[in-house]
Amino acid sequence: MEGGSTNVLSNFHHGSSTTSEAAFETLFRLHQRAVYRWILRIVRNHAMAEDLTIETFWRIHQSRARFDPARGFEGWARRIATNAALDFLRTERPVAELPEELPARAEADTAITAEIRSRTAEAFRRLPPKLRIAATLAVIEELPHKEVAEALGISVAAVKVRVFRALRLLRNDLSEQGIKP
Amino acid sequence: MTENEQDRVKNLLQQTLPPVEDQLSGDLWPRMFRRLEEHPAALATPASGWCWTWLDGALAFGILGLIAVFPSAIPLLLYNL
Numbered sequence: 001m002e003g004g005s006t007n008v009l010s011n012f013h014h015g016s017s018t019t020s021e022a023a024f025e026t027l028f029r030l031h032q033r034a035v036y037r038w039i040l041r042i043v044r045n046h047a048m049a050e051d052l053t054i055e056t057f058w059r060i061h062q063s064r065a066r067f068d069p070a071r072g073f074e075g076w077a078r079r080i081a082t083n084a085a086l087d088f089l090r091t092e093r094p095v096a097e098l099p100e101e102l103p104a105r106a107e108a109d110t111a112i113t114a115e116i117r118s119r120t121a122e123a124f125r126r127l128p129p130k131l132r133i134a135a136t137l138a139v140i141e142e143l144p145h146k147e148v149a150e151a152l153g154i155s156v157a158a159v160k161v162r163v164f165r166a167l168r169l170l171r172n173d174l175s176e177q178g179i180k181p
Numbered sequence: 182m183t184e185n186e187q188d189r190v191k192n193l194l195q196q197t198l199p200p201v202e203d204q205l206s207g208d209l210w211p212r213m214f215r216r217l218e219e220h221p222a223a224l225a226t227p228a229s230g231w232c233w234t235w236l237d238g239a240l241a242f243g244i245l246g247l248i249a250v251f252p253s254a255i256p257l258l259l260y261n262l
Contacts, residue, residue, distance in 0.1 A: 025210065025214075028209075029210060032210070033205055036203075037203050037205075040201055040203065041200070041201065046204055046206075050205070050212075054212055057213055058213075058216060058217075112193065112196050116197075117197040120193055120197040121197050121198060124198065135194070136198075139191050139195065140195060140198050140199075140200065141200055164182070167187050167190045167191065167194075168182050170190055170194070171182060171190050174190075181186070181189045181190045181192075
């Protein structure tokens with residue numbers, strides 16, 4: 001299995017045109033779900049996550065010459081997927097359409113009304129994309145800071161700073177609307 | 182912002198935006214394949230990533246011209262390679 005995987009990565013990187021394309025298809029089928037799931041965590045929209053999965057693999061295909069088989073495919077693909085998602089968040093309208101009724105967690109706090117949740121979601125969308133992506137992964141998805149740092153290509157300390165700034169901006173925005181978290 | 186405040190904002194955020202469920206509709210390869218087919222140049226790109234551009238051509242032409250006019254510049258060019 002290990003040897004087969006190494007061959008696929010090697011063929012993808014510097015195989016002939018035919019073997020490289022075959023290796024790309026193999027890698028796509030192996031990793032499409034993981035890449036999709038990762039993007040979905042960031043953009044929180046199924047259709048957009050599918051589009052960005054295609055975009056991510058397109059970028060992977062285009063930059064395969066820069067791929068280093070020794071460093072593995074998953075981390076590299078995740079970095080590219082994160083950048084694709086970040087590009088999407090940058091171009092997204094500041095306040096996109098929100099669902100009428102935001103789904104609450106199963107163990108939802110009853111003191112937090114639907115209106116507060118809606119305003120919080122809107123305020124969260126107004127955050128700068130770099131802060132929003134760090135807060136999404138570290139706070140909402142509760143991923144370890146190290147994993148977030150690797151995906152964003154920054155240090156763990158920088159992740160902590162971004163999360164802190166995101167929470168502070170969010171608190172200030174909500175306070176201006178008369179919502180005290 | 183105190184730690185207590187941070188925790189409250191975190192809690193509010195987690196209550197507002199719960200983790201999403203994975204619902205991949207199916208195999209995305211047909212869509213990927215269509216995109217690759219729509220851009221055949223991408224398929225033809227050599228795996229090494231090397232691509233001869235007009236700038237490369239202009240530089241090569243310039244160097245050849247320089248060598249033709251100043252043959253004595255050859256050792257200097259070789260030294261700088």
